[in-house]
Amino acid sequence: MDKFLDFFRLDERFPHMLCPGCGVGIAMATMVRAFIELGINQDKLCVVSGIGCSGRVAGYLDCDTFHTLHGRAIPSATGVKLARPDMHVVVFGGDGDIMAIGGNHFIHAARRNMDITVFVLNNRTYAMTGGQYSPTTPTHEQAATAPYGNCERSFDICFMARASGAMFVARSTTYHVVHLKKMMELALGKTGFSVVEIVSQCPTLYGRYQGLGDAVSMLKWIKERSIDVSKVEDPWHVPGKFVIGVLHDREEVAPYTELYQGVRNEARKQERC
Amino acid sequence: MAVQLLSGNEACAIGALRAGVKFFAGYPITPSTEIAEYLSRKLPKIGGTFVQMEDEIGSICCMNGATAAGLKAMTATSGPGFSLMQEGIGYSAMTELPCIIVNVMRGGPATGSPTRSSQSDVMQARHGTHGDHPIVTLCPWNVKECFDLTVEAVNVSERLRIPVIVLADEITGHMRETVELPEKPLLWHPTNPRKPRDQYFHYDDSNNYDSNIASFGEGYRIHLTGLVHRKDGFPTNDPEIIKWNMDRLRKKLEDNESWLWDVTFEDLGSETIIVCYGSTARSAMEAKRQYERKTGRRVGILRLRMIWPFPQQRLVSLLKSARRVIVPEMNQGQLNRSIERTVSPDVPVISVLRYDGETLTPEAIIEAL
Ligand SMILES: Cc1ncc(C[n+]2csc(CCOP(=O)(O)OP(=O)(O)O)c2C)c(N)n1
Numbered sequence: 001m002d003k004f005l006d007f008f009r010l011d012e013r014f015p016h017m018l019c020p021g022c023g024v025g026i027a028m029a030t031m032v033r034a035f036i037e038l039g040i041n042q043d044k045l046c047v048v049s050g051i052g053c054s055g056r057v058a059g060y061l062d063c064d065t066f067h068t069l070h071g072r073a074i075p076s077a078t079g080v081k082l083a084r085p086d087m088h089v090v091v092f093g094g095d096g097d098i099m100a101i102g103g104n105h106f107i108h109a110a111r112r113n114m115d116i117t118v119f120v121l122n123n124r125t126y127a128m129t130g131g132q133y134s135p136t137t138p139t140h141e142q143a144a145t146a147p148y149g150n151c152e153r154s155f156d157i158c159f160m161a162r163a164s165g166a167m168f169v170a171r172s173t174t175y176h177v178v179h180l181k182k183m184m185e186l187a188l189g190k191t192g193f194s195v196v197e198i199v200s201q202c203p204t205l206y207g208r209y210q211g212l213g214d215a216v217s218m219l220k221w222i223k224e225r226s227i228d229v230s231k232v233e234d235p236w237h238v239p240g241k242f243v244i245g246v247l248h249d250r251e252e253v254a255p256y257t258e259l260y261q262g263v264r265n266e267a268r269k270q271e272r273c
Numbered sequence: 274m275a276v277q278l279l280s281g282n283e284a285c286a287i288g289a290l291r292a293g294v295k296f297f298a299g300y301p302i303t304p305s306t307e308i309a310e311y312l313s314r315k316l317p318k319i320g321g322t323f324v325q326m327e328d329e330i331g332s333i334c335c336m337n338g339a340t341a342a343g344l345k346a347m348t349a350t351s352g353p354g355f356s357l358m359q360e361g362i363g364y365s366a367m368t369e370l371p372c373i374i375v376n377v378m379r380g381g382p383a384t385g386s387p388t389r390s391s392q393s394d395v396m397q398a399r400h401g402t403h404g405d406h407p408i409v410t411l412c413p414w415n416v417k418e419c420f421d422l423t424v425e426a427v428n429v430s431e432r433l434r435i436p437v438i439v440l441a442d443e444i445t446g447h448m449r450e451t452v453e454l455p456e457k458p459l460l461w462h463p464t465n466p467r468k469p470r471d472q473y474f475h476y477d478d479s480n481n482y483d484s485n486i487a488s489f490g491e492g493y494r495i496h497l498t499g500l501v502h503r504k505d506g507f508p509t510n511d512p513e514i515i516k517w518n519m520d521r522l523r524k525k526l527e528d529n530e531s532w533l534w535d536v537t538f539e540d541l542g543s544e545t546i547i548v549c550y551g552s553t554a555r556s557a558m559e560a561k562r563q564y565e566r567k568t569g570r571r572v573g574i575l576r577l578r579m580i581w582p583f584p585q586q587r588l589v590s591l592l593k594s595a596r597r598v599i600v601p602e603m604n605q606g607q608l609n610r611s612i613e614r615t616v617s618p619d620v621p622v623i624s625v626l627r628y629d630g631e632t633l634t635p636e637a638i639i640e641a642l
Contacts, residue, residue: 009507012505012507013507042494043490043492043494044490046342046489046490048338051499058496058498059496059498059507059508062494063494064489064490064493064494064495064496065494065495065496065497066338066341066489066496066497067496067497067498067499067500067508068334068337068338068364068497068499069334069360069361069364069499072330072331072334072361075298075326075327075330075331075332075334075335075338076334076335076337076338076341077338078324078326078331078335078338079296079298079334079335079336079337079338079339079340079341079342079346080338080339080341080342080489081338082296082322082324082335082338082339083296083322083338083339083342083343083344083346083489084342084343084489084490086490087342087489087490104327104328104331105327105331107327108326108327108331260317260322260324263317264317264318264320266317267314267317267318268317268318
């Protein structure tokens with residue numbers, strides 16, 4: 001427990017600013033437990049986030065923390081990792097932050113195989129700004145900016161990650177905390193670009209717009225809709241369900257920092273230029 | 274020191290390397306691309322890093338990340354990319370991360386004239402990002418100065434921990450001249466020692482500038498945020514601290530103006546003075562030479578190497594004797610307003626403007642003389 005509490009900036013930063021029943025705290029605490037399980041040194045860890053409720057996570061942790069611009073956690077983390085390849089660089093952000101405004105960075109960091117881990121908290125809404133629809137809000141659902149129902153299609157974050165070249169992709173939820181911790185550990189242990197989507201409740205906004213009740217009933221709702229990847233034939237096409245577990249775990253290839261070391265070695269060999 | 278034939282963009286890249294830049298993140302754009310190409314060849318040789326990002330927003334954020342982790346880092350771009358970088362410039366100002374951007378200007382707005390020269394980002398360099406913020410902008414007029422001012426940009430940016438823009442243009446960027454560049458230019462080193470971790474505050478009143486600041490990975494467990502913050506780096510809405518934070522940023526320039534002001538001048542005793550910057554200063558010098566030979570009358574030249582912060586106090590005294598001020602610019606009139614505010618109202622400030630992508634010629638200035 002001490003190790004756990006040691007990971008937070010208890011004196012300066014608590015009580016936190018999240019709503020009662022928010023899933024961000026569950027995901028943050030689970031991430032810290034995964035850090036501890038893997039024995040990650042707090043002095044060699046940088047947690048990077050963008051803007052949003054999920055983005056506030058960076059401010060609560062006692063390690064190097066980088067609260068960047070909305071959508072820019074991944075390129076900022078890329079700079080940190082390239083400058084300090086010895087550090088663990090972890091991004092924590094929301095579905096809007098990572099998949100909408102930061103979507104292009106996500107794709108390209110995956111393509112480059114940047115050796116960072118990205119945790120995307122998917123509450124299906126822009127919570128910080130008051131419940132507008134996000135790239136993961138399902139079609140027809142209402143939101144603060146979709147008073148007549150969302151006419152857009154939504155993204156599958158994990159599918160996007162796999163298609164973009166991520167080494168490891170998993171999904172879990174704030175209900176399944178033991179499972180979530182396991183998924184986070186696997187992602188953190190993987191070399192290269194790894195992603196965990198965390199399906200989370202936002203009782204204050206998403207839950208209210210969908211009439212899903214309080215945090216407890218939202219967690220029950222998440223539980224009922226979740227299905228383990230081992231129980232489905234094709235994890236990418238299970239409408240109306242959260243398929244949880246490891247969805248993609250490919251044979252590791254060299255991550256970007258290693259590839260660039262190769263560029264340095266080659267550059268030193270060549271007299272020309 | 275060897276004599277070399279170099280373009281301004283190459284000189285700029287060499288300046289960055291000799292100033293200790295180890296990291297470059299960028300996205301190709303005319304007429305700045307040669308800087309990225311040059312550094313992509315040289316940085317890996319010295320153990321540095323060149324990364325081509327997916328866009329200029331990614332570039333500046335990646336650069337800010339590398340700086341936060343302790344490296345001297347830089348990016349280079351032109352108009353459209355510079356527009357995309359604006360939010361990141363504000364992030365650098367708010368978090369007090371050094372940030373060096375070379376903007377090799379082309380005509381705008383939008384895609385504008387990619388291969389033509391212009392000085393139309395003068396106001397954007399100062400006010401492009403939202404909010405009150407400190408920023409320094411340096412304008413080279415030849416190849417040697419592309420080198421010098423890049424080194425200067427690194428020094429000023431590190432010393433004050435603010436964004437510094439090197440505002441070159443297509444002419445200075447692509448022009449070739451023979452130059453001798455110093456192997457070891459004068460570099461700034463922190464004079465304020467860093468406090469031990471248990472007494473360390475990232476935004477201490479004693480470390481606003483000239484200081485040795487902690488970076489990621491050094492065990493200081495720092496927090497950087499673009500939100501207004503307290504001296505420990507954590508966000509706040511307390512009006513008193515908001516004001517303290519904003520004043521702190523303002524003081525970076527205010528306290529250091531005396532050594533920042535950077536102008537060169539000639540013949541200021543004369544009644545007509547040309548105030549110029551960047552590549553148009555070349556035409557101004559030639560105009561002065563031709564005009565003086567033809568008429569025997571002297572013309573003063575005042576060239577600004579640093580346009581932001583605008584060296585107002587310094588110019589007030591330098592322009593005291595002027596009866597007429599001429600301001601050549603390759604835009605629709607941007608820096609002229611600052612100069613109008615500097616001289617007394619009865620002194621006419623005559624703008625000589627060109628914004629068709631062609632060089633502003635000495636003849637155009639002679640005509641105004
Ligand atoms: C450039 C920019 N645009 C818009 C905003 C406003 N904004 C702040 S947070 C946010 C959305 C956050 O949603 P998400 O990333 O899903 O995180 P959540 O709050 O739901 O955890 C927006 C649009 C901003 N800060 N910056």
